[in-house]
Amino acid sequence: MERRAHLVRRALHAALALPRPVKQLVAGPPVRIDGQQLDLDVQLLRRVLTPRRPAPVPAPDRMRAGQAFVDRLVAGPEEPGVRREDRTVPGAAGELPARLYVPDEMLRDGDGLLVYVHGGGFVAGDLDSHDGLCGALAAEAGVRVLSIGYRLAPEHPFPAAVDDCLAAFAHVAARPEEFGAAPGRVAIGGDSAGASLALTVARETSGGPGATPPVFCLAFFPVTRLDGRTRSRELFGDGYFLTTAAIETMARWYVPDEMREDPRLRIAEGDLSGMPATYVATAGFDPLRDEGEDLVARLRAAGVPAVLRRHPDLTHGFATTLGIGTRPRQAVAEAAGALRTALALLPGTATRPS
Incomplete structure (x- = not known):
């Protein structure tokens, strides 16, 4: 192959x-x-x-x-000036693979860390499939990025992935110094299914006793519902890489029928007022476009600072296609800029001496 x-x-x-x-x-x-x-x-x-x-x-x-x-076809070249360290972090049922990305040029206003959750429909994807994206985010934002693996469906159905991501994030947020980050400067992000998991972690840890929430959430083209009849699903559900048939099949593999009403699967519903500031990037030719944009509207209605950036000329999955033209890289750089700015504006940030 x-x-x-x-x-x-x-x-x-x-x-x-x-x-x-x-x-x-x-x-x-x-x-x-x-x-x-x-x-x-x-x-x-x-x-x-x-x-x-x-x-x-x-x-x-x-x-x-x-x-x-x-993934091999569309990946860009390895990001220069970014060091990689393979690690493990505790999951809900054992150690999870992780990879730390450390850019040569760190953010001057403090050591931030982005915990990144890969996409793949809750079924596919791993550290290697998102290596280029995580390297690019580290280089563009000037922050450390910790990419984490998690158990995949159908071998490990819901809520295994959610439980793993919650456990991994809690470990990192409680011990940021182990990853070279400062306390209170840990963000979370992901793409597609990984964005769903990142948003779930952000919601589940916000406002709860004893939990440490992320300070920022970065979500590329998130899936926010298992089923739906949005206009974007009707327009782009066939012929644009991610299909309606694939969405429905992966949802069946991921969630047992008896758990489909679990509130952890309904990211855009319920009380969102405690969520951290969030940046959502959607693609114009993506069946998931409208649900991601609906999430932003609901976050704003709940008083959460939320930025929406639609890339009208791109498709689902653009964040990992950094070897295809210039537009995917531009879109990722914009998101990295939002992450850099969000961390730099955190209260208590002190500028380092030159």
Whole structure:
């Protein structure tokens, strides 16, 4: 598989390097939906990766293998100036893999830490699939990033992932110095399913006795409901990488029927007033777009400082496609800037001497 991925990656990047008119010819006519136009490089990737005929959702192991193959194709180069340290952190039922990213250029206003939860539909993804993204966030924001693994469905259904993330975050928040961070400067973030888990941790630890909540939450294209009939799901549920069929299948693998009403699965409902300041990035061509934007509206209504940044020309999963054109990297850099600013503005921040 490694050799095949290498060959396909070379062919894909050769196509991405073509002059724009030739690239447009290969990609086809511009894609315009809902007042938005798909980025040309992303459109070319869509042309390469989208099957001509709808295919059934594969079994979990095959899905993971397929996603790992795609991850190799779209990943950018390893981030320079970022040191990596493999660690472990306690989960709810044992040690979890973790990876600490330490940039050469640290944030001048203090040592912050972002605990990052990878996406993958609660079924796939790992530290390696999000290595490029975490390295980019560390470099762009000038903060340490601790990427954590967690138990995956269907082998470990809900609430295993939630319990693991809560346990891991509690450990880090109680001992930030072990990871080179200052007390009271630990944020949380994630993408897709990982954003859902990060938001759940933020909500479950906010306002509760004895819990230490994150000081900031960074969420790329979060999933906030197991089912839904939003306009974005209707518009983009087929042909834009993440499909309605995949969403529904992974939800069945993740949550047993008898637990579907658990309030921990309803991130946008209930009392959100204790949530930390939150930055949500959505993609215009994403079936999850509308639920992420609805979450921001609900956070604001609850008095929570919440920023929404829609990237109208991108698709679901853009944060890990840093080898595809320039737009995904720009979007990640914007999010990293929000994280950097949020940590720099925390009360009690003292500027270090030059």
